[in-house]
Amino acid sequence: MTTPTVKIPAGHNCATCPAHNIGNLTKLGINMENWDYVVALAGNPNTGKSTIFNALTGLRQHTGNWPGKTVTRAEGGFEFGSHRYKIVDLPGTYSLLSTSLDEEVARNFILFGQPDVTIIVADATRLERNLNLVLQVLEITDRAVLALNLMDEARRHGITVDERSLARDLGVPVIPTAARSRQGVPELLQAVHDVATGAFVCQPHRIKNEPPALKSAIKALVEQLETAFPGLPNARWVALRLLDGDQRIIEAVKRGELGDLTRDDPGQTNGDLVLQLQEVQHA
Amino acid sequence: MLNTGQMNPPENALPNAAQNILDTANQLRWDVGGSAHEKIVEAIYTDAARIADRAVTYPNTPPRFNLDRTIDRLVTSRIWGFPLMILLFTFVFWFTIIGANYPSSFLAWLLLDNVHPLLKEGSAAIGLPWWLDGLLIDGMYLATAWVIAVMLPPMAIFFPLFTLLEDFGYLPRVAFNLDNIFKKSGAHGKQSLSMMMGFGCNAAGVVATRVIDSPRERLIAIITNNFALCNGRWPTQILIATLFIGALVPAYLGGIISALAVVGIAMLGVLLSFVVSWALSRTWLKGEASTFSLELPPYRPPRFWQTVYTSLIDRTIYVLWRAIVFALPAGVVIWLISNVMIGDASIAEHLVNFLNPIGWLLGLNGVILLAYVVAIPANEIVIPTVLMLTVMVTGASQYGAGSGVMFETGSQETMALFHAGGWTLLTAVNLMLFSLLHNPCSTTIYTIYKETGSKRWTTVAALLPLAMGFVVTFVVAQVWRLFAMMG
Numbered sequence: 206m207t208t209p210t211v212k213i214p215a216g217h218n219c220a221t222c223p224a225h226n227i228g229n230l231t232k233l234g235i236n237m238e239n240w241d242y243v244v245a246l247a248g249n250p251n252t253g254k255s256t257i258f259n260a261l262t263g264l265r266q267h268t269g270n271w272p273g274k275t276v277t278r279a280e281g282g283f284e285f286g287s288h289r290y291k292i293v294d295l296p297g298t299y300s301l302l303s304t305s306l307d308e309e310v311a312r313n314f315i316l317f318g319q320p321d322v323t324i325i326v327a328d329a330t331r332l333e334r335n336l337n338l339v340l341q342v343l344e345i346t347d348r349a350v351l352a353l354n355l356m357d358e359a360r361r362h363g364i365t366v367d368e369r370s371l372a373r374d375l376g377v378p379v380i381p382t383a384a385r386s387r388q389g390v391p392e393l394l395q396a397v398h399d400v401a402t403g404a405f406v407c408q409p410h411r412i413k414n415e416p417p418a419l420k421s422a423i424k425a426l427v428e429q430l431e432t433a434f435p436g437l438p439n440a441r442w443v444a445l446r447l448l449d450g451d452q453r454i455i456e457a458v459k460r461g462e463l464g465d466l467t468r469d470d471p472g473q474t475n476g477d478l479v480l481q482l483q484e485v486q487h488a
Numbered sequence: 489m490l491n492t493g494q495m496n497p498p499e500n501a502l503p504n505a506a507q508n509i510l511d512t513a514n515q516l517r518w519d520v521g522g523s524a525h526e527k528i529v530e531a532i533y534t535d536a537a538r539i540a541d542r543a544v545t546y547p548n549t550p551p552r553f554n555l556d557r558t559i560d561r562l563v564t565s566r567i568w569g570f571p572l573m574i575l576l577f578t579f580v581f582w583f584t585i586i587g588a589n590y591p592s593s594f595l596a597w598l599l600l601d602n603v604h605p606l607l608k609e610g611s612a613a614i615g616l617p618w619w620l621d622g623l624l625i626d627g628m629y630l631a632t633a634w635v636i637a638v639m640l641p642p643m644a645i646f647f648p649l650f651t652l653l654e655d656f657g658y659l660p661r662v663a664f665n666l667d668n669i670f671k672k673s674g675a676h677g678k679q680s681l682s683m684m685m686g687f688g689c690n691a692a693g694v695v696a697t698r699v700i701d702s703p704r705e706r707l708i709a710i711i712t713n714n715f716a717l718c719n720g721r722w723p724t725q726i727l728i729a730t731l732f733i734g735a736l737v738p739a740y741l742g743g744i745i746s747a748l749a750v751v752g753i754a755m756l757g758v759l760l761s762f763v764v765s766w767a768l769s770r771t772w773l774k775g776e777a778s779t780f781s782l783e784l785p786p787y788r789p790p791r792f793w794q795t796v797y798t799s800l801i802d803r804t805i806y807v808l809w810r811a812i813v814f815a816l817p818a819g820v821v822i823w824l825i826s827n828v829m830i831g832d833a834s835i836a837e838h839l840v841n842f843l844n845p846i847g848w849l850l851g852l853n854g855v856i857l858l859a860y861v862v863a864i865p866a867n868e869i870v871i872p873t874v875l876m877l878t879v880m881v882t883g884a885s886q887y888g889a890g891s892g893v894m895f896e897t898g899s900q901e902t903m904a905l906f907h908a909g910g911w912t913l914l915t916a917v918n919l920m921l922f923s924l925l926h927n928p929c930s931t932t933i934y935t936i937y938k939e940t941g942s943k944r945w946t947t948v949a950a951l952l953p954l955a956m957g958f959v960v961t962f963v964v965a966q967v968w969r970l971f972a973m974m975g
Contacts (some may be wrong), residue, residue: 306698333540363547371543415531422516433505447513
């Protein structure tokens, strides 16, 4: 057999086998230099984001069994399949629509930090409530992976989740995990890798059942947004927020920050916002 | 998808286009009607419910016995909630006090009784000048040794226990129990969560108030966080309770009575944060309490060894390291003020004599007040500072050289030292009260400033507890003496 250091040619069965690929995971701790991709971890409070973060980075950020344990961002690094990843553990939130500081940290990072992949961690035992946030994240970004975490607990309670139906409805990869015991982590890494490299193209679910008045308002606004900011990946969501009167987004439109969100110059995150985020974080 | 555009709009086109978009949005917001937000949320919830319904299958017959529910019914019950909470915390402290005794005396025996004389001999052998010997060994080394001997054992037991409770999922239940009272105090229910964090570290607790949306309620939570006893103050409480309160009863009851005393002080802190929240929300920070939903997480069996490991590394070693970092310069300061003479007495003696009348009024003494000034950077070093100052100030007459005295934590000798310093039960009680009620440490003050961005509120948060400490200890001292006179 093979050791993890041996390069397996692409297309070889081993290269696609998760059992091989877990050997390719190198936990880099806080070493985040020269990353190729940025991964964000979002999700409801207390669903195991920090546990997944620790499993991937080898860091030991304390994971408490209570909602609201992480209110700031934590960052770490890992290497997988010859790519280096920087991973950002965002504060857990129930939604991205209100105004508290922790939700804004999470929202701003997904929107302005433009992670290459957002891992949305959902609690399999409370899927319906968790999906509210999942759908909101999918409105913002079209590169996401759903980690269906706490599957062990769900099994214990006799709950079964059909992850294929879920993946079909959401349009993103869905990976059942039990991060406490590292189950599903290799598969999750593979899915992150696929989305990051573009091997898998997500077709995220977008809300379709708005009342007609709202629908036509969104349509009108999206047209204007796309003319002004061609390539904006989440015009629909920006339109929703503008209709809702979200001050931060109105500011972003005024200051032309939205222009920076277009996908024309990949790799260049706007320094201003990263700085602002850090200020929020360390404030 | 949407990312088909290839070119940026001309630079000067942006402001106009942006203005147009905002105008359109404003117009459309009217067309949609006032409840755009609700309609969006409703649309999301409907979709979520539909998708979840398709994917999830629940067991046909719900299990007859649900352990989580049963535990919850008990620990959040109106009748049993609070007694169980007090019982659990009492157990944690009792275990800490009993367990810390032996390693503490061992460390004191090792570091103070054996290593210290060795170092003194060593420095005498190589002929260090007396002032360097004093500064390094009687100042820096002794302060550090004290910090380790006094703080390490209780921390190493208390933190893992507390973290296990946290991982098990008990703390949110405590928050649930307290929520109702917080609401009645005009504060946000989530303040109970930031208070729980404050029991670990107030600076962390202040950062944790970010979960609170309303600035008014957040400010209340920040100002009152200091009433949650922190890392640095637990050891003070535990040591003083063991030495003075536990000593009042027969030995076999000592542990449990000391634990109850510590729980009492912690509960007093909780009570005061209600009172102060209530007062603030009716005066400077008027307003209604907002509602929120608190999720009670499922009980999870903690991963024992990992929790013990992380709480030892993250908290115990972290706090200990911080204490040592602050103890080194504090040791220098203590040695200097005890050995630099002005006229016929050292600076420390002058300061202590100056502070003694104030200390007497508060039922404390000059040494304690001076220690609190020296220990502003970190609460952790209060007790070591008190002990060292007592040795050095009283030492001149009682113990000879003013240093190198043998002590053992929790033993008769420490008691003898305190008695030599003129300590009574009143001093001990008021020290416990003052340790609860005084200004936050420098790190917390700095964090408050960074979180609020306001010098005014930072000053309030720093001085309000101190003022309360003065008032409370003063009243207790006067009432105590009144009763003592009558008795």
